[in-house]
Amino acid sequence: MARSLRIIADWEPLDSGPPEERACFAALGIYAQNVCLTEGSDLLANRLRQAPLLSSYHLAEWMAWNWWRLRWEPRSKSSDWVYAHRVATIGGGYIWPNLTIFSDGQRTTLVAEPTRDRPQTPFRYITDDAAVVPSSEFESELDLFVEQVLERLKWAGVGDSNLETVWKGVLSERRTPALATVRKLEALLGRDPGESDPASVERLVLDAERLSISAIEELAAEHGHGGAILNADELDELAAEKGYEASRQDMAHLPRKHQLPRPGEVAAWQLGARAAAMLREEERISEEPITDRQLAQMAGVQVAALADRAGASAISFVLDENADRGRVVLRSKWHEGRRFELARLLGDRILSSAGERLFPATRAYTYRQKTQRSFAAELLSPFDAVDAMLGDDYSLERQKDVAEHFQVSELTIRTLLVNHGRLGREELDGEFEGAAA
Template sequence: MPKRWSIKTEWALLETGPLEERAGFAALGISAYDTWLTAGHDRLLQSVREAPYLSAYHFAEWLAWNWWRLRWEPRKTSLDWELSHAMGSIGGGYVWPNIHILSDGENITLVCKPTPERARTPYRYINDGASVIPAAEFESEVDLFIEMVLQRLQDCQVPDCNLRDVWQAVIHERQDPALQQQRKLEAMLGEDPGEMDEVLLRHFLNNAGATGQAALEEIAANRIPGQNVPDIAGLIELGQEQGTLTDPQDRITLRARAPRGLDTAWKLGAHTAQLLREQERLAPDTPITNDQLADMYGAPHNMLDASGHSTPRLDLSFALSQSDRRSKVLLRSRWEAGRRFELARLLGDYLIHDTSDPMRPATRSDTYRQKIQRAFAAELLSPFLAVDAMLNSDYSMESQQDVAHHFKVSELTIRTLLVNHDRIDRSELGEVGWAHS
């Protein structure tokens, strides 16, 4: 199988600077699916190049230091996230490409944007797009590149350097199961390796029994930068006291399963929703009623009524299993459309994600599991073919609002469907669109 992405280096001469920088100077090219993400216009040569001259050493050092966060931390809005995921932050006096590296846990997305034309800037990057790469392939290519840079340093007789020390630490952490789990959770919480307060981290890790390990990771990924570490005990208490009682035995089951090989989260979620609609013989252009949705989940009919719910301000919804016949559900939104979408997300999670975890979170983060939930809910509540037919090529905001109102979903849900099916440009979603790859 051909590589879906690669980092290529052609070593070059640099006469000044530290030894490791001189040894690591190279024409450095990054490609994905036969497209050079580093392609750009070279002002000095007056031509387009695939690989500008950069410091492979600085790039390798940045990849090694940020390895855990690049591998596991989903997109967050903070300067700290930018420093760990944007190649433009590497510095060192070089003109780095405007590439962001985004993880959802299963896949890595390389989001490439052109750089602006600036006077006296020797190189301007020109490509615009997003490339989705399986996480395992991201890991293997980064490993290969860093080892190649280390070999280059050895060949050039460069003594011990920071890159070698950092990379050896990463390798050790990846080989130790307990340390690997700790580093993964630190990254999902938005922390650098080993920098989080040990007491806070231990307290958070100790909640895995109450939520389940996978659920704990989803909650970690949902942490807002700069805010406190999530209070798991408080969440569980809130769910027990104020959650709506549902009966898992009454929840709908899906007789068919989505085929393997669906390459993105939204396709898996959407296809599963289509299977459920076909099974239940739901007319594509007829909105699912609140009672129908509640029945599918095994919940009381008044659960989706926005009035009468005084849920405290939360940044996630969740289901909390108590027994085979009892489960509590706490929804975040106070609005009917939001509550419908959240319950549909939790339904999708049950149908797609097989786990014995006591808790199932539906969060605002962009992990693979959360993307699947959102795609399932969007397709279940507002089937794309019906949406597309109703819009009839009129993708104005007014028409999108009308369709959203018809299906009782948010306008963002309709826009996301249109972006995922290439009806409108991804820029219509802004940065949110990166999460739906």
């Protein structure tokens, strides 16, 4: 089967520099989904080149050190996030591509942007495109590339390299389940291996025994996006003091859930949209706006939960007390925001595995959170109805009218239009979901 991602190094001679660089100097090309992410203009040779001359050793060393964060950490606004995800930060005197790599846990996005045309700069990257590959394939290709570089070092007689040391550590961590859990949580927290607060990570691991590791990973990713880490005791207190009773028995269900794609098989927005469309069909809801009462009934909560404007928590969540009863806590103080949050939580409960107790809706860009957002958008404002109302008028004024009709935010309508190709991804100020896929 053809690989959707390839990192190809064609070795070239280099007369000076450290032995690792001389051994691993190469014409280095990165290709994803038939897109060359490293193409540029070689001003000295006066031609286009898909594989610029770079240090494969430096790239492999950067990838090895950042393996956990590249594999698991979603997009974040943290100030140091770029150093673990943007190839151009490698340095070492080379002109690296303006390539950003990040994962939602299931799918890895590679975004290539042109570099500036500057005087005296011999190479300018020109690719302006994005590609999405399964994260498992990204992991395999990264492993293959690092091993290739290590083999090249061995062939050249270069031993005891820093790359070899770092890579042995990564492989050992991946083979040790308990340590792998810690490293993944650290990555989601936005921390390099071993550089997180040990007490915070230990608390997350303990909370995972009570609430499930998948839910705790979502909380860690929220912290990586700038939020506080809420522990299990704090969630219990918030649910008791600020929450509304939620009945799983009264909640809407999807009897045909097995007909949905498995997570990762399609983009998160597609999974969420399909699930929402199936639920509308199951509940026999037309394309008209869903009322507060209808939404509350589907979510198994009191309609008063949507009327409350106090706001209660840094995140929205449902915490189940047992198989029948739980408590729902909504974050937003705005009516449209609370409707959207409740719809997200409904989607998360419908799609999550049996046995889950905690269902968090956070600001993070994990696959699970993106699926939630898409589910809520499609449930509250089905795209076909939105598209019909807009016609060919995608002006901000018309988007606002449609948002008010469905009682959702203008961003919800804009995101639907981007995901379905009616608007370009630049309309979301850096949102790559959907548009990149």
